[in-house]
Amino acid sequence: MLKDKDEQRTSLASLGEFGLIDHLTANFKITQSSTIKGIGDDAAVLDFKSKKVVVSTDLLVEGVHFDLSYMPLKHLGYKAVVVNVSDIYAMNATATQVTVSIAVSNRFPLEALEELYAGIQLAAKIYNVDVVGGDTTSSTKGLLISVTAIGEIEEEKITYRNGAKENDLLVVSGDIGGAFLGLKVLQREKSVFEVNPNNQPDLDMYSYIIERQLKPEARKDIPVLLNDLDVKPTAMIDISDGLSSEIMHLCKQSEVGCNLYEDKIPLDPQVISTCEEFNLDSTMVALSGGEDYELLFTISQEDFPKIKANPNLTVIGHMTQASEGIHLITRANTKIPLKAQGWNAMDADSE
């Protein structure tokens, strides 16, 4: 988990006139036909022709969103891109470009930034986006990453949060709760390490949930899949804050209610076993955990046959009249009001 400190370190100040961003992005390639001009001028130039443009932005702050004692810089760079393109996919769009700005204190050597950018470059390759701009500046403390993601979409496919209708089915991709539990495991190992630095933790049994935390993936495949299945979601959002608060966003903006079925929430076996170990309720973890970057969307009931056989998608509830409210139907078949426990007032993200 710890970085090798013996590598050669080049101070950022020693770079002199050489442009830091130019150096870090020198081998980034332009692959998108919509990118006319990337890094190197006052602004990037893009061409979306008749398509609409979607834009989303996020800040990641050291000590708030990540802890470098267990988050390798390459993973951090990767994750910074992932959390932003996830917002683009949540519009049912294709991500095409990102800009990446970093503020960094002098304690970071050039090699650390190269590692960060290696993660950014890997994510750009995997998510097929061009890095077309950025700004690198010094900070008085810590590391901060600001990413803006840009995507394209045909007008008729744009999926907002506000289109869910009564009786629509609520669908989630993948499984949830893993990223939160991965963080719990990493925090526990950090505490152990602080007491006994020679302890070599065996984290194999947590490999999936740790990867969900350190190297989350955005669901680039879901807009493609839905298009292939000829399903247009009526509303969509990505799960960054936790299932519960995302459901509440969809309901509020669509002016509908919702019944969510506890027994339908997709959980990985590692989530269930780790919840038992930590004495946590797996439903609470799924509802409030956050950072899963799965997509949550609603579809018309008539589209159900198109998605029902797909292992990537799980129907977890249905929308109701707004007056019926938003409820969790428990395994014991009791109906309890859902609360937005995933919410954090100081981390409000809205585009």
Added chain:
Amino acid sequence: MLKDKDEQRTSLASLGEFGLIDHLTANFKITQSSTIKGIGDDAAVLDFKSKKVVVSTDLLVEGVHFDLSYMPLKHLGYKAVVVNVSDIYAMNATATQVTVSIAVSNRFPLEALEELYAGIQLAAKIYNVDVVGGDTTSSTKGLLISVTAIGEIEEEKITYRNGAKENDLLVVSGDIGGAFLGLKVLQREKSVFEVNPNNQPDLDMYSYIIERQLKPEARKDIPVLLNDLDVKPTAMIDISDGLSSEIMHLCKQSEVGCNLYEDKIPLDPQVISTCEEFNLDSTMVALSGGEDYELLFTISQEDFPKIKANPNLTVIGHMTQASEGIHLITRANTKIPLKAQGWNAMDADSE
């Protein structure tokens, strides 16, 4: 210069579920026809039809780019937008949207952020851009603002840094050096204030240069003027780092040399008098000062008659073969190599 501390203070934590960005941007209006959906979903949705899209991004960090002891928050919000739309104008484009993300420590009350956003809103109104997205998060220390500006332009009008040709004229808008000297005055007054808090400085004689520092304006009018005059610049850049380093960017990317004439550099009388007071060379200040946000561009000699009568524009030199190098021709008619003294390796900005 100091803020009234008696105003009511609302802690950010007390906002609870109420979305901070939603609160701060509640009365922001959408005015651009290219904005289909602003704040409130996973991403903004924009429509540029057949026009090309330009994108630029900048970070402003407390303690690096601004000092809140003399920079009022409203001015800071205004300036954060200005420095970004300036990059859009430097492409000869029209700015249309911005996203604004802030990281802020808990020492800032809600009222401080409201003031910051009042400045952002004022700039959005004056520069006719929609605020379509953002992210508000906590920081462990200080205030950081990340702005991404988006603009539109007809393909044939795009002006890169790399189009300057031998014999082209080098032109600058407005006058330069003021922003740097404004900062010098403010820094001096801060030192005086620290020794004697009861001192009431009389800053009237510095009003222009202080405004250039605290409330700079981007040259929205220049792309419009050039279009009206039927002049397409061959290359363009905005002056953020200082005239000298911007000339070097143009020359490097265009593969040309340059002769810059010292006696042509436009200086405001306050710049000249304040240089005398501070015992600074006004040419050095103009070359290295930075933050003027004027536009620097090259035009074909045949376009000279179209611009020569315009009080907003000054011809300050001409481009040469690259092999001739980049020189300042002094008032004494000596030729000295230009150096990029405005450069700072830790503040490299390139889109």
